[in-house]
Amino acid sequence: MQVLSPPEQINFAHNKQLLNRYRFIEYESLRILAAWLPAAANMDWKLDMGRLLWEDAQHVQYLYQRLREIQTPAFRPPGDDALEHLMAEAVHAPTEADLLAGLFRVIKPALAATYRWHCEQTFANPDAPTLYAFKHILLDEESQLTWAEEALADHAPGEWEAYIADLLAAAGGVSGREDRQKTPAPPTCRTHFEWPRDAARDSRFSLVNRDAGQRVKSVDHATQRLRDFESYSQEMLAAETVALIIHLSPGMPWAFTYDSARHCYDETRHCKLGIEWLAHHGHDYTDVPQNTLIYTWRSQYDAATQYCLLTMGNETHAFPHRHEQMAAYAENGDRLSAQFVSYDMADERQHVAFGHKWLPQLMAQHDIDRPVDEFVKETVALWEQEYMTGALPIHELSEVSDQ
Secondary structure: OOOOOOOOOOOHHHHHHHHHHHHHHHHHHHHHHHHHOOOOOOHHHHHHHHHHHHHHHHHHHHHHHHHHHHOOOOOOOOOOHHHHHHHHHHHHOOOHHHHHHHHHHHHHHHHHHHHHHHHHHOOOOOOHHHHHHHHHHHHHHHHHHHHHHHHOOOOOOOHHHHHHHHHHHHOOOOOOOOOOOOOOOOOOOOOOOOOOOOOOOOOOOOEOOOOOOOOOOOOOHHHHHHHHHHHHOOOHHHHHHHHHHHHHOOOOOHHHHHHHHHHHHHHHHHHHHHHHHHHHOOOOHHHOOEOOHHHHHHHOOOHHHHHHHHHHHHHHHHHHHHHHHHHHHHHHOOHHHHHHHHHHHHHHHHHHHHHHHHHHHHHHHOOOOOOHHHHHHHHHHHHHHHOOOOOOOOOOHHHOOOO
16 A cells, blocks of 8 residues: 655644634734724824724634634634744834834734745645635735835834844744744833823824714704714724724633724724715815814723723614614715715614623623623713713723723
């Protein structure tokens, strides 16, 4: 009997180890982008970061689905201190440009190259589901690299980028198979990351508290429509809150992070929806004052309260006004506005469902031990008192739950 010696280099055990490394890198990249989304000032980058972290969530999901077929539990630590150190350090970039350069000009190109190498080395037929996952992940990864090349064209490689590259080399590269270099000392530019209590905006915007949740009804249809789409153009504030909740809740199940990545991405899309509508009607969205106090107000509370304020407050109570909008648009033959709001409402229904699904576990994660219905009732009352009145009070930190 002839004994075949397969040319493939990645055996079953090694395959599991590698897939778990990739899953770890994609997952941590998602969380790093979420942490930085409120802190980044460049609005164009913020809009893209929502999409980028959602795409990374798709990559984690592909890898998770494959891993749970070949190992239990599917999610495991990578078992490599150097790799964990790399991803733990990547968040401490001195600027948002440096952060994106470290992720998308160092880590992601190496990850994409390793995916391509893996495709050539694994057992093609037995491991076909992995190849299917890589095929789809690489579409995103290559698009992300093109995005970074354009977005960071004016950002010269610097000390931080070199540090991330050295940390990757110390981990033996993405696969861990390369010769390991000595762990580098942190550069002087390293800036310890603190989650942002205020949402950053670039110099094009003015910051104004414009009555938050108050809605003036004694205006004509055209004025109300303009105000509504100006409000859409500020929905980055909701994306920033969801991103912060992801960052503050590392102990939540993967499915929560996956849903929340979609929630965050949706809100950046809604923001872009408002921007596109304003541009279509001859308005510059950077002329709309940004009420970043909304984010600051929500961020003073624990993550479960923030989530409840958003999903059970803003999103649950938005539908009556949205239905009024739709009726008015239909009456006036305003197809563009009607289509935009239709898609927004579909997303918001899903977000409310996310709130009902995850709030109990999020409460438990943040040590809130009371009936869910009671917590929701109290939080919605808080929302009505502090948001709907336009007050948005910022309390002393000792007055609210510890973050």
